[in-house]
Amino acid sequence: MNAVYDITDISLEDEGRRKIEWVSHKMPVLNKLCDRFQGDGVFRGKTVAVSIHLEAKTAYLCLILKKLGAEVWATGSNPFSTKDDVCATLAKDGVNVFAHHGVSAEDHRKELGSLLKSYPQAVLDDGADICMAMHDFPEYGERLNGFSEETTTGVLRLRQLESTGKLLFPAVTVNNAKSKHLFDNRYGTGQSTWTAVTHLTNLTIGGKKVVILGYGWVGRGVATVAQGMGAHIIITELDPWKALEAHMDGYEVMPLADAVRCGDIFITATGLEGVLRTEHLVAMKSGALIGNAGHSDLEIDVPALRKMSQSVKEVRENVYEYRFPNDRSIYLLADGRIVNIAGGLGHPAEILDMSFSLQLASLHFLLRTPKRKPGVYEVPKEIDELVVRQKLIAEGIEIDRK
Numbered sequence: 001m002n003a004v005y006d007i008t009d010i011s012l013e014d015e016g017r018r019k020i021e022w023v024s025h026k027m028p029v030l031n032k033l034c035d036r037f038q039g040d041g042v043f044r045g046k047t048v049a050v051s052i053h054l055e056a057k058t059a060y061l062c063l064i065l066k067k068l069g070a071e072v073w074a075t076g077s078n079p080f081s082t083k084d085d086v087c088a089t090l091a092k093d094g095v096n097v098f099a100h101h102g103v104s105a106e107d108h109r110k111e112l113g114s115l116l117k118s119y120p121q122a123v124l125d126d127g128a129d130i131c132m133a134m135h136d137f138p139e140y141g142e143r144l145n146g147f148s149e150e151t152t153t154g155v156l157r158l159r160q161l162e163s164t165g166k167l168l169f170p171a172v173t174v175n176n177a178k179s180k181h182l183f184d185n186r187y188g189t190g191q192s193t194w195t196a197v198t199h200l201t202n203l204t205i206g207g208k209k210v211v212i213l214g215y216g217w218v219g220r221g222v223a224t225v226a227q228g229m230g231a232h233i234i235i236t237e238l239d240p241w242k243a244l245e246a247h248m249d250g251y252e253v254m255p256l257a258d259a260v261r262c263g264d265i266f267i268t269a270t271g272l273e274g275v276l277r278t279e280h281l282v283a284m285k286s287g288a289l290i291g292n293a294g295h296s297d298l299e300i301d302v303p304a305l306r307k308m309s310q311s312v313k314e315v316r317e318n319v320y321e322y323r324f325p326n327d328r329s330i331y332l333l334a335d336g337r338i339v340n341i342a343g344g345l346g347h348p349a350e351i352l353d354m355s356f357s358l359q360l361a362s363l364h365f366l367l368r369t370p371k372r373k374p375g376v377y378e379v380p381k382e383i384d385e386l387v388v389r390q391k392l393i394a395e396g397i398e399i400d401r402k
Ligand code: NAI
Pocket: 151, 152, 153, 154, 181, 184, 185, 188, 189, 213, 214, 215, 216, 217, 218, 219, 236, 237, 238, 239, 242, 269, 270, 271, 272, 275, 293, 294, 295, 296, 338, 339, 340, 341
């Protein structure tokens, strides 16, 4: 059966295929799991919906699900991370795709709606977008065995629904598996954030005062890589343990009100909304660069920045100069969206090899076991361990056993 799709340009297929082909060789654990699940038929004929940053690595995961016999319905999870060329390849290869680079919020809601209407049996979600939509239209969840959630912000949303008794479906928290957040959130975001910042600005990181808001898994990775590039790191935190940990790791720790006066580059990594606000923006040095590595587009108060500014100009692709009436300027990267993906290439393929192996195994787990009660569930330990051990094998590393 031909796929149904609504994408920007099907003729971009060849470029998308080149990108997917490249990453397919860098994801050995995912390939191994695909071989392992090939014979058991768990995915055969099942409808799987996927809402995630639609670029080459995720596209490859969609094709693996298709290869295993699933009917796959895919959309993006951020308008600027969607790559139109890989969407074209997916559509050509039989995945039902509804995604456009730069889509408006309203049209993205329609794209999510198209996925709901497939009555999915399992959902791969990023930031709980489909999950929230499904709670508005629970009738589309009648066949659903559960969600498999990719990121910290999505897990927070699920827990919020659960704690208020409103969660209607089971959800597995891939983000919380050790093989995910220890590597993806930390090393993946660490490297790809700075790849994106240097690509967007063509400026040095060495010698700069880099202020990182939030010293969780993402903040730690962003700090480690910036330090390796010669930056002077300043951490702001609310959690006293995390703050002390940053101090013991050798970084300067201070309140944001002090950090805004001396920072050259600011990266938000809290997962929460409105952490960098008017009172901070107004106190920054002229020429400061600000970007966000968290899932939410709302960590930096961009509407407030716009209100304070006399003019806004795109001075390089995806770099916006906000000029204040007193002739000072601040540069916003990727419009305050998740900078490593909306302004860059996303995580390295070897990192997503682990995250997406967990996703594949979690979807397999949801589909092969009896439907659970609504609730938030951890990834089974044996899946987490299987993924990390396969990764060690793929890297040619042996370790001792008890
Ligand atoms: P986390 O929960 O480990 O860390 C967040 C940290 O921010 C906590 O230590 C918290 O105390 C701190 N925090 C909260 N409010 C703060 C404030 N106002 N000022 C300073 N610190 C504050 O979460 P994690 O895993 O580090 O994720 C952070 C965000 O990054 C989430 O939105 C997550 O979904 C997203 N993420 C992004 C990725 C990417 O590719 N860019 C990859 C993985 C996660």
